[in-house]
Amino acid sequence: MLFLPAAALCCLCSVGESVSFSCGGTEQCSSSYVLWYQKKEKETFQFIFIFDKDNGQVLSGYDKDDFSSLNKGKDWELEIKKVKPDHSATYYCSCWVSAPHSEK
Structure with missing residues (x-):
């Protein structure tokens, strides 16, 4: 699994607003599925959802x-519809990358 660039959200400046984060590097993904995670300080990663980057369809997730997922031209982003103080965290995206096949 490949973890792609993260975005940190400080909620003090964004409470009540909508925010979105892009997931850079998805051209490296061997499938069209991108997973988003939330990581709060001193806590484990929390799965948010998996979506299909070809059409933005959320396949499974919570809350x-x-x-x-938010369409931004040819890209899809994670959107927090209405920021709450509880959303203050670092957000990560990931995807599957196939290992190179070796010929024997």
Whole structure:
């Protein structure tokens, strides 16, 4: 699994607003599925959702009232619909990358 660039969210400046984060590097993914995670200080990674980067469809995840995928031209982003203080965290995206096959 490849973890791609992260975004940190400080909620003090964004409470009540909508914010979105892009997931750079998805051209390295061997599938069209991108996973988003939330990481709060001193806690483990929390899975947010998996979506298909070809069409933005959320395939599984939690708390669809808070999070969604947002179309930005040819890219899809993680959107927090209405920021709450509890959303203060670092956000990571990841995808599957196939290992090179070796011929024997």
